[in-house]
Amino acid sequence: MISAEEFTKQLVSEFEDVPENIIFPDTNYRDIPNWSSMYALIIIAFIDANFDVQLNANDLKNTQTVRDLYSIVCAKMNS
């Protein structure tokens, strides 16, 4: 599995017009400028396509930071 930093970098590249230097592993991803439910879809699709891990709406509800997302992906990959 890639590092949390690399995970963050790859995730941010999925968002258009979001500079890389404002999102870090411990950033609350809902603080992304102009956050909307559409970003949640991008996150779910990114994780599904790249890590073959299927997140649902509840998984997202239980996360705050990008690192939380990363941890869920790691846990699901190892389960």
Place this chain on the structure above:
Amino acid sequence: MGISINHISIYLPQTILTNAELANQFSVTEEQIFKNTGIKQRYISASGEISSDMAVNAAEILLKNYEIDKNSIDFLIFCSEGFDHKGPSTSCLIQHRLGLSKNIMAVDLPYGCSGYVYGLGMANAYLKSGMCQKVLFLTADMATTVIHKDDLELKSIFSDIGTATIITKASYNDHFIFGTDGSGYNNLIVDHSASRNPQTIEKLQENNMPLGHMKMQSTEIFVFAVKTVPVLVSEILLKHQCTIEDIDLFVFHQASFFMLDVIRRKCKIPKEKFFVNIEHYGNSVSSTIPVALLDAQQKGVLKKGMKVLLAGFGIGYSWGATIIEY
């Protein structure tokens, strides 16, 4: 050998559903609807106006405008998910209504969002085999009749439009890629519409939807499309031994603006080569690609001889792509 799309005509129902009207019906703003869908208006078939009526209207416009000899058509394809009867094939009725030759093949193609590419693939195979020389390919659906009156999400997206395309042989080589994954069937389905889980008196009393009830799991559909289409694009480019730079225009099924934008960015397709017109037409199921091709042509974005990558994807799951010389 490949196919040549000679002419396209479309039929638009008279009724337009605007975001202002939707906002009035639901407790949302016009801006929210537009932000979520990228759509400003959609077309609604009139009461009693069914898919084949829209397809026949589109065909009549095409036959008249381009002065096409009806007797020269020897293959009729009607793509829809809303047929006149369970039997006979609606394409048989359309042959009669249009006054086409009796010496033709006529088939129904019961497909949704991937239907236009499927129809082109069928036309290609039959033309290539020599079984026909000129194909009349019709698409039409009345998705708005299977949407629950309280379903804002689906009401915001879907649109009823009919299209007609004339297809003949071309000298260049084209290829198709198709895919199917029925495990996703339940994520976009018109329930209570046929033999499995049929309509009941109780259901009819509950929602008054005699033709069925469309249900969509948006997240699953989004993930399917965003995972599948970039791979499909790569594979069809590889099959034609070309790259994104070699393609003049990308015309995909107009599912939703947001979904298309994510797919475009994942495929690294420049904005100026990626045609999107969902704003003014909505998602008209198998009609979106011909509607977009005609619109692009009328706007001067698409010109004869251009290399165009077409991709359809959705309900099934089902998907397909090809590269044509327009």
